[in-house]
Structures are given as C-alpha cells and as structure tokens.
Amino acid sequence: MNYFRYKQFNKDVITVAVGYYLRYALSYRDISEILRERGVNVHHSTVYRWVQEYAPILYQIWKKNIKKPITNGVLMRRTSK
Structure with a gap:
C-alpha cells in the first residue's frame, strides 16, 4: 500500500522524521x-x-520484517558449571 499518497513531503522525509522521534526520542521541535x-x-x-x-504503521512493518531466532524446538543446556 502507498501510505504516503497525496502528501506534500517526500516519503523519505516523513520516514526520517518519524525514525528520529522513535529511535532517538527527540522533541518535535528538535526534529524540525x-x-x-x-x-x-x-x-x-x-x-x-x-x-x-505513521509510527504505528512503521512499527507493524518492522514487526513483520524482523527475523525470529531459529530454535528447531531444541532447548539449550549449560555445558559448564
């Protein structure tokens, strides 16, 4: 889907701004x-x-694309004391 349709700014600008807010916890004025x-x-x-x-949308995209650890149903045991 095109979430950025009919927006004045480029999708890259919007994504970077939201990413700054989520990753670095900057204020809106700082990002501006x-x-x-x-x-x-x-x-x-x-x-x-x-x-x-866009924060909820980006979170859902990130959650869908994150790789899950492969365990094959085997539990890891300690080998040393």
Whole structure:
C-alpha cells in the first residue's frame, strides 16, 4: 500500500522524521530543526502529525520484517558449571 499518497513531503522525509522521534526520542521541535538544517522547512506540529499517523504503521512493518531466532524446538543446556 502507498501510505504516503497525496502528501506534500517526500516519503523519505516523513520516514526520517518519524525514525528520529522513535529511535532517538527527540522533541518535535528538535526534529524540525534538524530537518531545517538539511534544507527541509517543516513545522514541529507537522512532525507531530506524522508521528501520530505513521509510527504505528512503521512499527507493524518492522514487526513483520524482523527475523525470529531459529530454535528447531531444541532447548539449550549449560555445558559448564
């Protein structure tokens, strides 16, 4: 699905902004300032709306793509004391 359809900003800008918020726990104003330094003028309330809309979607995509450990049903036992 195209979650970024009809948006003013590129999907890469939105993904980076939401990723900064989720990964580094930055404030919306800090993210807005970082993007402004990179040439993208975004208001902090826009970043807030992006996080509210896209954080659950990005989490579901991440959860679906994460690799689960392979155990084959065998329990690991300690080999030394």
